Amino acid sequence: MSNFIVLMSDEHNPLYSSVFGHPFVQTPNMERLAQQGTVYRNAYCPSPLCSPSRSAFVSGRRVHEVQAYSNCNVNLPNHFPSYGKVLKEQGVHSVHIGKTHVYAQPEELDFSEIHLAKKGKQPGDINFRRKPLAIRTNAADRAFGFGVKEDAFEGDLKVMNTALQWLEQTAPGLDQPWSLTINLMNPHFPQWNTEEFWNLYPQGEDLPRYGSEQESADHPYARDLRDHFETDLFTEAQIRGLRRGYLGNVTFIDRQIGRLLDALAESGQAEMTNLVYTSDHGEMLGKFGQWWKCSLYEDSVRIPVFAAGPDFKAGIVVDTPVDLHDVQASIFYATGANRPVDWAGQPLQEIASFDPNRVVFSEYHGHGTRSGAYMIRKGEWKLIYYMEAPHQLFNLKEDPDELSNVYAEYPDKANELEAELRKVCSPEEENQRAHHFQQEQLEWLESNGLLKSAN
Template sequence: MRWSRPLTSTDWLLEVRASIERGPHPRSAYRPGASIATGRWVHQLGAWHSAQPYTGEAEGWAHAVRQAGAHSVSIGKLHFRSTDDDYGFTESLLPMHVVGGIGWAQGLLRNPLPSYPEAAEMGAEAGIGPTPYTDYDQRITDRAVEWLAANAGGERAFAAFVSLIAPHYPLSVPEEFFAPYRDLPANTPGIKPDISPQEITHPAVAAMADFFAYHRAMDTPTADLARRAYFGLCTWLDHNVSRILAALEASGATDDTLVIYTSDHGDMHGNRGLWAKSYMYEDSVRIPMIIAGPGVPMSAVVDTPVSHIDIDPTVHQVMCGGSGGAESLVDVAHNPRAERLGFSEYHDGGSITGSYAVQLGLWKYIHHVGYRPELYDLDDDPDELVDLGESAAHAQVRNDCLDALRSIVDPQAANDAASASQAALIDKLGAPAKLSTQFRINHTPAPAG
């Protein structure tokens, strides 16, 4: 989702945009997953998989904020290992962690890929009405509003990480938020249902599509319902963000607070017949990134690629007196440039090999270790429908993109390290048969309360 092409136009979203759009919103933001906490890439952390949750051992911005004497509070979903770990916050309210301190261990099985019948839940749960996740979001928002009212206007500096669930599936939302999309036309811009998973020719992508197979529980009416519910969940999210920003405004701290609005990943929501995350296509890998606050240019749209690793130096710069030489989001806002690399990587469940994406100018290059690459011209082909990965005329472009990728990571070495790490974890947790039967999960249950 990009603010330059919003799919929603409700009052709640307009309120959120009016509150946040004083700052720049880059059009190109990429997601390196767990790197939000530390400002380091997945391959630098060795956090290859959902069953390797963050423990706080590699310290991040929350530790630095606490060490600087400020509040560092988390409210909501974390997906770290356990509340027993020191992951940096002075307090964690309503945290959601991975199940049993392990998480989705079934996804460690990548060769061969197991069956994943839990994927059918996405279609079965699509509909209208509240879910444990929307109830959890309500509690997170209420607690965030309370916390800001009690703390934001005080003398002690603070960093509040408020983490909501929406629009994560289950794809069901209360009627009030579903209603604006009830009559949404099937040809809504951005939806590309004309490609089916059976038409996917790349072996690595096809294997992932066959593993997750959300489409098998999605006939056309169910898919249309799921999309409408997804858009409704985005509006539900906007409603809650609006409440949080209003609480910040009421505290009197808005003018002294840097606000960062982002998401952990996108969603295919039926494009190419695919659902959820994990793929290297724009629907999945692109995220919103909006900042507003002191020293930030107002109402600017920035085309420079940014990612989650830019959050850590931003917090250090604002809260701790310096970014340690790394470029912050505020720096990028003042010095936008097209040649900055966008990067993402994936080594998790459903993949038969490590996959990487880099954006180099207008070019989007996807590298699958051991398989042919993909290449797209995002200016002429923003939907990534014309794969130039084997085009003789674009051989030099691919070489340039591969060099750019290797300036960040050795893809083969990282793939080998991920495989070895995951094999060791399989040995530790039990035989593949045990992982297939005892660690089955589609989404983490919301915490009680």
């Protein structure tokens, strides 16, 4: 048995790392982690939005099971036990430090220890109405969120310092296996840097290679998101500044990975402790005219998964698709605990380097799109199945940037991936269930004077 650390950032698109070949972003500690362990090159989130993705990770359940469809936290079912509780009940000391943002309040998650987890204030994000589509008032003002702030990283540094202190002072005295989950907010927008990190990337003020002129930018769901966030109003200067700030925030996260690796090595705990770096979802960063997440396109739904420690071989690259459920399953594998059999995922430690038949599933029912959507990744193929728009099929080996929808050209492949989707859930039933649940949330908000009726 061994210990397990998950370091989870927020909104990190793995393509913005030197591990994935970015030409100038500085992520030497991600490279260091990759060299010491295994890179999972095709890793995905359960849903490209904070609360749904994190709720799935914490509960071991699909987003449609937990019904944490958006970042609104009103009337969410909260009876799902967390992995921290299940581990604790089996003698594994489970620790959570930093952001939770899940289906239940921090104290209800019942980890052995939980620190610096802010209590989620109700009602959370109320801009999730989909029919008619909510347009965020003055959403384009978000584009001013970049530049220099000397306190830009104070929150994350507090979390990281607390985690390192726990490793130094508490972990050595435990006589049982332990898990530690550390949650950092960066590189989530806004893209504020300290002066040191801002000055690293004058060359980062570039423009997306593929913008709103692309066919994929004009898909109805992409148009919905661009309208919802008013991203077509962003100026060129704002686009350049946001992209520059994002790189600084990624490098800040990389520094924290380095601090954690150093602490494990210096304390002698590295040989008995696994470490996985990951994120809750990606970031579009202007590709196809879209920003942030909420899309099932690669830049939004992909995440980094770099794993090192006694369970992971050094210098290995795994091409088989994986997801956050697999990361969570790895904690149970390492610590020797039994994981509920009905939870999604398989330990990373058991996944072959290349399995063309393994399927990964993601879904989105949140703000900014008219209806539900589902993703299936299998081998080099990816299906995005939309409830109220044309479906998309991409061959990611030939078209990694998703520029050409080949759904009509490969009907057999599209049908094969749709069949895989239907093994996970009925897209029609789950879409209807999500709309019904969200309508109840909206009615609650309206009855409590928190939201004006759309009628």
